[in-house]
Amino acid sequence: MKYVLLLMGDHQDAECGDQSGPDPAEFMKFDQEITEAGVVVGGFALEGPETAVRVSADSESEELLVTSGPFAETGDFVGGSYVIEVADIDEAIAWAKRSPGARFGHIEIRPVAEY
């Protein structure tokens, strides 16, 4: 089955590379591990949430608005993701547990919809 591991951060938390934040080397090490295991079928890493641009309709005028981040009111943001193909949710959970993303922020696992 295919799952997406969404590596989530919180606006309140220290940034990657900061003094108290996660060490980028840990993420690189995990990336190497999961890639070498041959389960990764896709994924991406994102620039920081402060670079986000939002397009949405104004609740009253329904006019489309373009605004710039960070959108701290949302709390969580997606920092990156892996699309993995593994046998079942247990294997997906095992990978998520090995990722430093589970300790700095959290990881949301979502099954990819099949049609």
Added chain:
Amino acid sequence: MTTGPGEHTAAVAAVLSRLGAEDRSRLLAVLAHRFHDLDLAEDVLSDAMVAAMERWPEAGTPDNPAAWLLTVAKNRALDIVRGDAVRARRLATLRIEDELVAGEARDHSEELVESFGSARIPDERLNLFFTCSHPTLKTSEQVALILRCLGGLSTAEVAAGFLVDTTTMQQRLVRAKKRIRVTGIPFRRPADDELPERLPPVLRVLYLIYTQGYVATAGPAHVRPELTTEAIRLTRVLAHLLPAETEVRGLLALFLLTEARQATRSDAEGLPVPLSRQERSRWDSSLIVEGLSLVTRAAGEPGSGGYTIQAAIAALHAEAASFADTDWKQIRVLYAMLHRLEPTPMVALAEAVAISRSEGPRAGLRALEEVGLEGRRPFHIARSIMLREVGDEAAGAAEAERARRCPGNDAESAFIDL
């Protein structure tokens, strides 16, 4: 002598009902494991039951009804899978694509069923136990799934046991089965190194089923025997499937020793009778003997934990000739052990009661001060009893009044009024 079609149908119905919970859950487990789809397994098993009702009256009941049902159910499942691209893809990735090759498939599954033989249908129920109590399912879903898939209760009975209406329980089961399918919860026994993490949720579900039957949380009755019976039956199955796991046997011992007192726990009007006033000669001695033998063995093994300790406490009660003869000192020691293992307020409350019995009500009241369970009925009942024992009638009565205002079942409320 010839028999009419009506009698045949009745005979078929009798065979099907004799299949009972054991066989139904075993067939369901085999199908769920094979097709990795609990919904599909349930559907095709009921289809097979219907087919049996139609065909057996004319063709006669097969020598091995379970194997017949399994063959029919499997063929039906293969037909469904072939007509469903998403399911077929999923199954193909599960390495049983050979069964999907039309033509060969039927022969192949016939052969499998034959090799199962009458008593040789493989027991895949252990997989189903772990699937149904997977940590990604909500507790209420785990309980419903275990009772419905491994237990012998109908959806309506499960609903009644947990005081929700049948529609709500149906929806809960549908959601739970969808979650299993969509999130890809596996139908497999966890590896040995996963067991320490995966077994406790299974035991907790069984414990919840038993306690829901043992002390109804609301409603008119104090006990629901169908739930306690089912919890014991399921725990026996699990103990049989996992003979090396000490805590499973500890849990079974706890249930048996508790169940042994069942007949004396409420009076003719259904009001609860406290341990001190229970008629010990009416305790079920065969359950006690079995429970004692299980707990004696479990307590000496390295894997014993909270359930075995609770069983050991129940064993001390079972062995005492009277309430006064109870070894409260030993019980207190066991509760202290349990408290270290499970630092919960309910265990602290039980420990305080044991302290009160072994060292007197004043020591008990002091221990109660550490227990943060204000607003919970058992806490106020215990406090009320201890206050009356130290001679403070007024405070005891006020405490009983507090207990009465806490949520609980009607029979308990009447008990506090006594």
